[in-house]
Amino acid sequence: MAADDIIEAWFRKLTRLMDLDGEELAALTALSFRREETEANRYLVKEGTQVTRCCLLVDGYVARHKMSRNGRRQIVSFHMSGDMLDLQHTLLSRADHNLQTMTRAVVAWIPITELAQVASRFPRVAAAFARDALIDAAIFREWVLNVGARDAKTRIAHMLCEFVQRREALGIASVEAVELPFSQEQIGDATGLTSVHVNRMLRELTEEGAFARTGRHYCIADWRKLQAIADFNPAYLHQMA
Amino acid sequence: MARYFFHLNQCGSVTADLEGLDLPDLSAGRETAITAARDVMCGELLNGALCLGCHIDIADAKGHVLLTVRFIDAVHVTGL
Helix, strand or coil, X not given: CCCXXXXXXXXXXXXXXXXXXXXXXXXXXXXXXXXXXXXXXXXXXXXXXXXXXXXXXXXXXXEEEEECCCCCEEEEEEECCXXXXXXXXXXXXXXXXXXXXXXXXXXXXXXXXXXXXXXXXXXXXXXXXXXXXXXXXHHHHHHHHHHHHCCHHHHHHHHHHHHHHHHHHCCCCCHHHXXXXXXXXXXXXXXXXXXXXXXXXXXXXXXXXXXXXXXXXXXXXXXXHHHHHHCCCHHHHCCCC | CEEEEEEXXXXXXXXXXXXXXXXXXXXXXXXXXXXXXXXXHHHHHHCCCCCCCCEEEEECCCCCEEEEEEHHHCCCCCCC
């Protein structure tokens, strides 16, 4: 039986993906969850390994990333409370990317065989998982557009808009209360920019009134302005991410 | 490892680095500053402008500037 915080985080996300009934939710609740608290910067999954368990993120933030030959890290997505980090490993057992915590985090590990069994018994659970994977793909498409076709400032603004929008949709925090948890280096790795360039653009976004800065920390000063600068249209999140 | 801070000076306007990066030594800091200078210049070029007179000061945790990397030293410029 899973702890309350695990189920609460997961079902908050899952029920946005699909209206699941009591029997379906009970089957998911009965899965074997192994709860673990982790430090920041810990690898949860490493590229090239065989994965036998799925990771549900309960609290904190995780980055999905790949490394180039010269050691440059490209973050391809950010994850937050309620996200199943590697649902793809229920069907593709070899990891083709890394998952690394960006902050302290709480995760719950679920055996892949159990997840696959529930998905085959309950088609609507399988559909929820498929939707989750499809929305992940929609986010990746948007990120390709972001790093390929937007200038540095728009790119950073867009990436941060997505993060704030997803957090707000999950009911984790209101827009104004969001303090960005990312370092300049992490934002740079997500946008293909150096941390110096990121710092310069964050300063510009602050001077334009989109962000407010207290010491090292940034929060949203004008959400509408930030979205306008970012060319942000949340339609690709399908109101479910 | 030591923490180095990369302060960007652009024509008198300073973007102070309050976070810094952990790097093995100042030589790695220099490489980081060169890569950053090239990246910032790329952003400027895409907007149709370039200033080679800017520089990045590399400072330690106490705020002492250890090395200055000038943009003009971060690229080979020909054809002027």
